Each structure stands twice: as C-alpha cells, then as structure tokens.
Amino acid sequence: MIRTYEPGLEQACRDFLEISPQADYCQDPAWLQVIREAYRKETFMFVRTDPVTGEVRGLAPACYLSSAAFGKSLVCLPYLDYGGLLADGPESEDLLRDKLLAEAASRRVGLEIRSRAPLRGFPAPQDVKVSMILPLAEESFVSVEGDWTGVPAEPLRDGAAVESPAPAAVVTAVEAAMPRTVDEYWKSLDAKVRNQVRKAEKSGVTVHWGREERLDDFYEVFCVNMRDLGSPTHARGFFESVLRHFPGASIGTAHRQGKCIGGLFRILWKNELAIPWASTLKEERIHCPNNALYWDAIRYAFGEGCVRVDFGRSTRDEGTYRFKKQWMAHELPLYRYQFDEKGRLLAETRHHAQGKLGWTRTIWAKLPLKMANSLGPMLRGGISA
Numbered sequence: 112m113i114r115t116y117e118p119g120l121e122q123a124c125r126d127f128l129e130i131s132p133q134a135d136y137c138q139d140p141a142w143l144q145v146i147r148e149a150y151r152k153e154t155f156m157f158v159r160t161d162p163v164t165g166e167v168r169g170l171a172p173a174c175y176l177s178s179a180a181f182g183k184s185l186v187c188l189p190y191l192d193y194g195g196l197l198a199d200g201p202e203s204e205d206l207l208r209d210k211l212l213a214e215a216a217s218r219r220v221g222l223e224i225r226s227r228a229p230l231r232g233f234p235a236p237q238d239v240k241v242s243m244i245l246p247l248a249e250e251s252f253v254s255v256e257g258d259w260t261g262v263p264a265e266p267l268r269d270g271a272a273v274e275s276p277a278p279a280a281v282v283t284a285v286e287a288a289m290p291r292t293v294d295e296y297w298k299s300l301d302a303k304v305r306n307q308v309r310k311a312e313k314s315g316v317t318v319h320w321g322r323e324e325r326l327d328d329f330y331e332v333f334c335v336n337m338r339d340l341g342s343p344t345h346a347r348g349f350f351e352s353v354l355r356h357f358p359g360a361s362i363g364t365a366h367r368q369g370k371c372i373g374g375l376f377r378i379l380w381k382n383e384l385a386i387p388w389a390s391t392l393k394e395e396r397i398h399c400p401n402n403a404l405y406w407d408a409i410r411y412a413f414g415e416g417c418v419r420v421d422f423g424r425s426t427r428d429e430g431t432y433r434f435k436k437q438w439m440a441h442e443l444p445l446y447r448y449q450f451d452e453k454g455r456l457l458a459e460t461r462h463h464a465q466g467k468l469g470w471t472r473t474i475w476a477k478l479p480l481k482m483a484n485s486l487g488p489m490l491r492g493g494i495s496a
Contacts (some may be wrong), residue, residue, distance in 0.1 A: 113210050114180035116140060127167040128197070129172055129381070134249070135227055136421075137194035138172060140319070141356035146174055146190070149349035149432035157210050159203045161416035169203035171196035171211055175218065176393050178298060178493025182448075185215045186223045188383075189495035191387070192242060192424045192445065195226030222450040223495065234251070238460040242445045243422040243435040247412060270320045293413040298308030298437075304402070304437050310401035316367050322354050325362035329374030332364075336390035338483040341378050341472030346488035350376065362406060365400035377408050384412040385421040407436060 116124065121140060122329035142155040152174050159169035167237045172194055177183045188194030196211070198204035208230065215222035226241065228234050258429050297305065319325065330347050339346040354360050359379030364371050373391035377384055386408060390445040393402045412420045436442075475483065 112160050112162050112353055113206055114158045114160055116143070116170070116172075120158055121164070122154075123160075123165075123167045124170055127199075131197055131199070133228055134197055134381070135193045135480065136378055136383070136385050137188055137191040137225075140170075140171065140172065140196050141379065142188055142191070142194065143172060143174075145352040145356055146188070148352040148355075149346055152176060152492060153190075157207055157214075159198070159206055168200075169207050170195065170196035171207040173211060173214070175220075176403070176495055178490075180490065181493045181495075183218070183220045184223060184495065185211070185218065185220055186495045187211065187225060190349075190429050190441040191225070191228050192421075193225050193228075194446075195224040195228075195446070202230055212450065214449065215452075216454055219452055221358055221452055222454075224446075224448045224450075225444070225445045226448070229444075229447055232320070233456060234450060234458075235271065235444060235446060236448060236456075236458065236460045238447055239443055240424045240445050240447075240460075241432070242443045243425050243432065243440040244443055245409070245420040245435075246418070247420065247421060247438045248418040273448045274304055296409070296413070298441065301437060303495060307399045307402040308406045313401040314367060316365050316372070316398055316403045317401050318363050318365050318403050320361055320407070322361055323351070325364050325374070326354070328352060328364045328366075328371035329362045329376065332371055332374045332392055333388065333390045334484050334487070335392060335480060337487065338478065338480055339393060339476055341474075341476040343475070343487035343490040343494065345491050348488075349491075353378070363404050365404050367398055367400070369394065373404055375404040375408060377411070379415060379417070382415045383419045383421055384415065385423070401434070401463075407453050409438065458492050460479050 114120070118215060121202075124140055128138060140156060143156060146152050146154050154172070154174045158167055161165065163169055171187060173185055173187045175183075175185055176189055187196065196204060198207060206297065208224070211222055225231065266397045302351065307421055326347070330350065333343045353376075354362075356379055357380070361377055361379075363374035363375045363377070365375075372395035374389065376388040377386050386405075389404060391404075411422060416448040420440075422435040422438070425435055426444055427442070432473050447460045449460060451457065476487075
C-alpha cells in the first residue's frame with residue numbers, strides 16, 4: 112500500500128530510517144517542513160506500508176518546483192545532494208519509483224531522483240559531480256548491489272515493460288584500515304594539511320560553535336561567497352528552518368581580529384556528520400579558516416562516535432574536490448536519475464550551471480552585494496541545485 116505522508120506516520124517513518132543502513136539525512140521528513148517554510152513549495156512523501164502490519168517498508172520524499180525562470184519539475188529532493196527513495200527490498204522500490212513517475216506524468220513535468228545508491232534496473236547516469244565521504248570506521252559504507260537478488264528488473268517506461276539494462280554501478284565497502292582515534296587520524300594526514308591547520312592557529316583564527324546565535328555571522332559570509340561564485344543565495348529563513356527542525360544542526364564561525372571570515376553548517380544525523388554548506392571570504396583564505404573549521408568538525412565527529420563525515424558533492428578535480436580529498440575523503444558516485452516529461456531516462460545528468468543559470472554567473476558575480484542578497488532568495492527557491 113502506498114500512502115501519502117501525514118504527521119501520524121512520522122514516528123513509523125523515523126523508526127524505519129533508524130533501522131535502515133542505507134538511510135541518509137536527506138530522507139528525514141523534517142525537510143518537507145523546511146522547504147515549505149523557507150520557499151513555500153509543495154512537498155510530500157510517498158510511504159509504502161505493509162498491508163498486514165502497517166509497518167513502513169519504504170519512503171520517497173519529493174518537492175514540486177515551479178519557476179518562470181527555471182521551469183517545472185518534481186525533485187527528490189531539491190537543494191540537497193540526496194533524498195531519493197528508500198526501500199526495504201525490490202518490491203517496495205519498484206512501487207515507489209513507479210508512483211513518483213506516475214505523479215510526474217500526471218503533472219506533465221520531468222522527475223529527478225537523487226540518491227546515494229543506484230536505482231534497480233536502470234543504468235547509472237553519467238555525472239561529473241561526485242559525493243565526498245570521509246570514513247571514520249571500517250563499516251562506514253554499506254555495499255549496495257546494482258540489483259536486488261532473485262527479482263527480475265522490469266521497469267516501466269511509457270507504460271510498457273522493457274528488457275532491463277545492465278545493473279547499475281556497484282557501491283562497494285571501503286577496504287582501507289581507517290584510523291580508530293582522532294589522534295591516529297591527525298597523524299595520518301599529509302603534513303601540508305596539518306601545517307594549514309597550524310597556520311590558522313598561528314594567524315589568530317578562532318572557531319566558535321552554536322546555533323541561532325551564530326547564524327548572522329555565517330549568513331553574512333555565505334552571501335558574499337555565493338555572490339562571488341555567481342550563484343543566488345539561499346534565504347536566511349532556509350537556514351533558520353533547518354536549525355528549527357534538526358536538533359543535530361549547528362554552525363561554526365571562524366574569526367580573526369574581531370571579524371567573521373568563515374562559516375560551516377553541520378548536521379549530526381544518526382551515526383554520521385554531514386557538512387552541506389561552508390564558506391570563507393576569499394581575501395582571508397591565506398589564513399586557512401576553512402581548514403580550521405573542517406578540522407574542528409572532524410574532531411567533533413570522532414567525539415560523537417560517527418562512522419563517516421559527508422563532505423557533500425564536488426565536481427571531480429576542481430578546487431573543492433581537491434580540498435576535501437586532502438582530508439582523506441573517498442569519492443563515491445552521486446546518482447541523479449533525470450526523467451523527461453514522458454518518463455524517459457536521460458543518459459547524462461544536467462545541472463543548472465550547464466543551462467539557464469550558467470551564462471548568468473559572470474553577471475551575477477558583478478552585482479552589488481545588497482542587490483544580490485535581495486534578489487537571490489527570490490530566485491533560489493526555483494533552483495533545484
């Protein structure tokens with residue numbers, strides 16, 4: 112049975128997330144409320160329940176985006192790296208996937224499913240972006256097979272069953288001896304990384320952690336950085352809502368000579384720490400505030416007993432990719448399945464930077480900061496990235 116999420120299902124969904132090793136923080140039902148509050152977008156979640164016991168066997172959060180500038184689409188989930196469907200087996204996955212495709216078809220829009228794991232029976236799309244994960248324990252990654260054993264994959268396309276393509280790529284467990292303690296981890300880092308952390312300390316960079324009391328400083332730096340990158344900034348209310356609905360969320364700010372020069376937003380969820388947003392002022396990067404923030408966050412993850420730190424997505428071989436790689440992060444596929452209005456799978460993942468948003472980046476980066484901060488949140492809600 113497929114049901115639509117309502118508050119009465121919250122505890123059952125959370126129980127399912129708790130026992131599911133493949134669950135990620137982007138599948139938390141709190142995101143439905145965060146997105147509604149921040150951008151007034153329509154959000155919902157399909158929930159597969161056992162017809163006999165009523166137990167949750169799968170879920171799929173989604174958001175309907177409609178923008179005059181960027182069009183209409185159904186995304187699972189926008190603004191986040193993941194958020195795709197989570198199922199206890201092939202039957203649940205098929206039902207939830209087909210329900211999402213049917214919903215998109217009824218609205219005559221495309222569908223994007225973002226996931227850490229490949230969809231059963233579909234080839235992995237080509238994507239230049241990858242997920243960067245720092246394992247802190249040998250059990251950090253769950254091996255995910257490209258297909259469920261013993262069940263034929265017969266996805267529906269345009270209403271007709273077709274022969275299943277080759278199984279998608281396999282996510283394998285990391286077979287490396289991971290550091291057991293923060294001290295072991297520190298010693299295993301490259302000398303250059305350790306020296307950059309020490310440089311931040313010698314430069315007088317201090318890091319302070321909190322929640323709402325740190326938001327103003329974080330957001331000021333974040334807005335400057337987004338403008339410089341040529342990207343519309345998130346609304347301040349978006350981060351307010353994340354703090355309100357995620358008890359494990361906190362903000363770190365880096366200061367030097369009485370000025371905030373960097374900020375990092377982290378979310379502690381189950382046994383992992385996610386770092387979805389981080390920014391520093393480019394003129395202050397010589398003092399390595401980003402290194403100080405990340406080192407503090409990683410030490411926190413060790414202290415909380417986390418098995419991994421999720422550094423978020425990066426474009427392979429670009430600056431942020433190399434920065435995360437130096438912390439011993441592992442590159443894993445980022446599965447973004449994009450279907451057109453007729454339910455046909457696109458072979459290559461497209462990002463907003465490749466489309467309408469791409470040509471405006473240079474112009475946006477030259478806008479006065481006050482104008483960018485005013486216009487950015489009005490546009491950001493319609494951009495799924």
